[in-house]
Amino acid sequence: MTTLPSLTLLDAVNDMLLAIGQYGVNTVEISDVMDVSIAKSELVKVTRAFQTESFAFNTDLGQIMSPDVDGLIAIPSGVVRVHATDRSRNVSIRQHPEGGMHLWDGDNLSWEFSEPVECRVVWAYTFEALPPVAQQFAMISAARKFQQRVIGNPNIDQLLAQDEARARLTLQREERVNRNTNVLTQNPQMVRAYRGYRRGA
Numbered sequence: 001m002t003t004l005p006s007l008t009l010l011d012a013v014n015d016m017l018l019a020i021g022q023y024g025v026n027t028v029e030i031s032d033v034m035d036v037s038i039a040k041s042e043l044v045k046v047t048r049a050f051q052t053e054s055f056a057f058n059t060d061l062g063q064i065m066s067p068d069v070d071g072l073i074a075i076p077s078g079v080v081r082v083h084a085t086d087r088s089r090n091v092s093i094r095q096h097p098e099g100g101m102h103l104w105d106g107d108n109l110s111w112e113f114s115e116p117v118e119c120r121v122v123w124a125y126t127f128e129a130l131p132p133v134a135q136q137f138a139m140i141s142a143a144r145k146f147q148q149r150v151i152g153n154p155n156i157d158q159l160l161a162q163d164e165a166r167a168r169l170t171l172q173r174e175e176r177v178n179r180n181t182n183v184l185t186q187n188p189q190m191v192r193a194y195r196g197y198r199r200g201a
Contacts, residue, residue, distance in 0.1 A: 007135045009127050013039045016143040019160065020151050039146050043127060046142040051124045052080045055171075056178035057131050061085070063121040065103060071112030072096070073103035081122035091117060133174045137167040 014024035090106030
C-alpha cells in the first residue's frame, strides 16, 4: 500500500502562494522573490507561536533538568516553556547575564540550583517535524496571515478563516485523544480499571 508523504516546507509555501493566486516555486531558497520570503517567514512564525500552547506531541512530562558544576541549568535550544512538576515551585526561563537561556529560581531569586528539577517542558519543532494535523493547522493559519499581509482581500480572508477554524478543531480533537490515551497508559490504576471494563464489556 502506497502512503502519502508528510508535507514539506516547500509544499506549505506553495499552498500559501496559491491562496493569493500566485504560481508555486521549485525551492523556498529564493531571496529575490519577496512573496516567497514573506510566506516562509510567516510559516516559521506561526509554527513556533502556536506550539507555545503545549500539545501532547511537543510536551515532555517529568523531564529532569540537572544543574552544571556552577549550579546553573541551561535551557536547550528549541524549548519554549518550562514549568516545575511541583506546582509550588516558582521557576521560569530567563536570559542569563552571561548569555544563554537558563532556568531561574523565583522562590530564592537565584540562578543556582543545588539539585535537579523535574519539569514539564514544551518544545517548538520545525514545520516538517510536526505531525500531519499540526502541519495542516500551521499551514492554513500562516496562509491567512500571509494573505492579510500581502493583498488583504476580505473575501479570501473569510474563506481562510473558515479553513483555519476547521483545522484548529481537528487539532483539538486529536489533542483530546492523545491526552486521554496518555492518562490511560501512564496511570497504572487507570490501566487496570480500563482493562477490567473491557473484560466486562
